[in-house]
Amino acid sequence: MSSTRESSSFWSNVTVKTKTMASLSVVAVCLLCCAAVASQGCDQFAAVGGNFNVPLGYQLKPTDTLKWKLNGNIIFYKRSVRLVVGKNADINDDGSLKLTNLKLDQAGLYTFEVFDQNGRPQTTRNTNLCVLDPVKKPEVKATCQDENVIFHCVSGAQPADAELEWLQDGEEAKGNRRSFETRAEETKGAQFVCKVSNKVSSESSEPVVHICAKTGYPDGINIWILTGARVGFIVVLTVLVSVCFVRVEKKMTMGLKADGEELPMQRIDTEQHSHHPNFSSLQPHHLQS
Structure with missing residues (x-):
């Protein structure tokens, strides 16, 4: 009989422990789900390097006790006029939490609790703060x-x-x-x-005005400018050809003179002078006999 009772007691304990573990598992899963939901929803946003005041939304009395928590950890605790955790500079006169030079690890669930002088809870509220990097100037x-x-x-x-x-x-x-x-x-x-x-x-960014649009003269005038440029090119080309032709002719003339040859025009001029009536009188006197 005793062995039967011990066996029954053993299995009863196992059943109780199993149920307890199952209950704890359910609670843990629920907490994880709640935490995941809380992390996804942001009540307030603040920039890295900036300042932010987590609002209290309650009129504090001088005899009240105030607690501020971040992700369940007490970061400020003041009982009436006695400071327990944190510094007086951590809160504003209205009891809101003062955050300066924010960092990414300061994001999370902020919770405040207020108690009266008898320790009775007055109010509490959660604020999920998301801290983000600011954008850069483009x-x-x-x-x-x-x-x-x-x-x-x-x-x-x-x-x-x-x-x-x-x-x-x-x-x-x-x-x-x-x-x-x-x-x-x-x-x-x-x-x-x-x-x-x-x-x-x-x-x-700074405002930018492009310079890609057509610039210069209005439409229609461009045609006349193009036509004038073509005519000018033809004139310049004609002048250059003429100058080159004159220079070539001059060089040929100088070359013939250097060889002692008389140009056709010069011979004609000489013959005309020889048939002139006064041509003989123009000859030097020492040629006469």
């Missing part, structure tokens, strides 16, 4: 391509949640693509700005 580059212009937003490494948009003369345009192409003539003189933003910050 730059716009314009590239001319035929009759079009390509705008490109150079933003470098940005946070994963960063969003991009284009502004044309201060108004939203062209969607959220990093680059876009448009007609140069249609956007001549327009100012384009690339804007990058997320939940905690926003940065805009």
Whole structure:
């Protein structure tokens, strides 16, 4: 009989322990699920390196006790006028929690608890704070391509949640693509700005005006300029050919004189003078007999 009772007691203990472990497992799973849900939903956003006040939303009395927790750990505890954990500089006059020079590891679930002078709970509230990297200032580059212009937003490494948009003369345009192409003539003189933003910050590039549109004279005058250029080219070419021809002829003339040959025109001139009536009288006197 005793062995039967011991065996029954043993299995009873095993059953109780099994049920207890199962209950603990269920509780743990529930807590994990709650934590996952809490981590996904952000009540407030703040930027890395910035400051943020976690709101209290309750009118404190001088005799109240205030506790602030981060992810369940007490980071500030003040009982009436006696400070237990933290520093007086950690909170503002209204009891809100003061966070300065924020870091990524300061994100999480902030909880405050308020008790009266008798230790009775007055109020409590949770605030899930998400700390994000701020965006960086972008730059716009314009590239001319035929009759079009390509705008490109150079933003470098940005946070994963960063969003991009284009502004044309201060108004939203062209969607959220990093680059876009448009007609140069249609956007001549327009100012384009690339804007990058997320939940905690926003940065805009300097405005850029492209110089890809047709410049110079109005349409129609270009034809006359082109025609004039062609005529001028022909005139210059004609002058150059004429100058070259004259120089070549001059060189040939000088070459014949150097060889002692008389040019045809010179011989004709000599013959004309020899038949002239006064030609003999013009001869030197020492030639007469």
